[in-house]
Amino acid sequence: MHIKRNFLVPKHSTFADFALLLLRVVAGVAFMLHGWGKIQNPFGWMGPDGFAPGFFQALAAVSEFGGGLALVLGLLTPLASLGIASTMAVAFYVHAVVRADPFVAKGGGSSYELAIVYFCIAVLLIALGPGRLSLDRALFGPRS
Numbered sequence: 001m002h003i004k005r006n007f008l009v010p011k012h013s014t015f016a017d018f019a020l021l022l023l024r025v026v027a028g029v030a031f032m033l034h035g036w037g038k039i040q041n042p043f044g045w046m047g048p049d050g051f052a053p054g055f056f057q058a059l060a061a062v063s064e065f066g067g068g069l070a071l072v073l074g075l076l077t078p079l080a081s082l083g084i085a086s087t088m089a090v091a092f093y094v095h096a097v098v099r100a101d102p103f104v105a106k107g108g109g110s111s112y113e114l115a116i117v118y119f120c121i122a123v124l125l126i127a128l129g130p131g132r133l134s135l136d137r138a139l140f141g142p143r144s
Contacts, residue, residue: 006078007136008143010129020131024071027121031068031084039065051094063087071125074134078126085122091115 012020038045038061043054045061052060063083070080095101095112105111129143130136 004140007076007140009132009134009137009140010143012128012131014132016128017131017133020125020128021074021133023121024074024077024125024130024134027118028068028071028073031064031071031118033068035061035064035066035068052090059083060087060090071130074130074136075139077130077134077136081122081125085119085126088115088119088122092119
């Protein structure tokens with residue numbers, strides 16, 4: 001019963017619920033597309049020179065593809081968002097600290113912009129929940 005409490009959906013205005021639905025669907029589809037290639041080879045998508053062991057590559061692949069699907073559905077949103085936030089924190093670290101990529105690459109190239117934006121979206125969904133238009137609301141109910 002204590003776990004269910006984490007999935008109760010906070011009450012928002014109708015406009016906010018539609019905005020959260022829009023954010024979840026757009027970000028969720030984007031994550032599914034980013035994760036699709038990774039989920040095809042979950043333990044080795046980074047290739048032989050990848051910095052992360054296969055287990056962590058698989059966690060990232062599941063976080064992106066499965067977490068994206070969960071966001072679209074509004075299902076287990078806090079858990080999916082936590083996985084996405086964790087994956088994006090690592091992506092941010094790799095791009096910003098290890099590779100010293102810029103925030104936005106002028107003329108294309110690697111940057112950490114997308115990782116930090118997705119991280120912020122995940123944190124927002126953890127804080128605000130999925131909104132009324134979600135499976136979380138149907139399954140777990142509103143937060144009182």
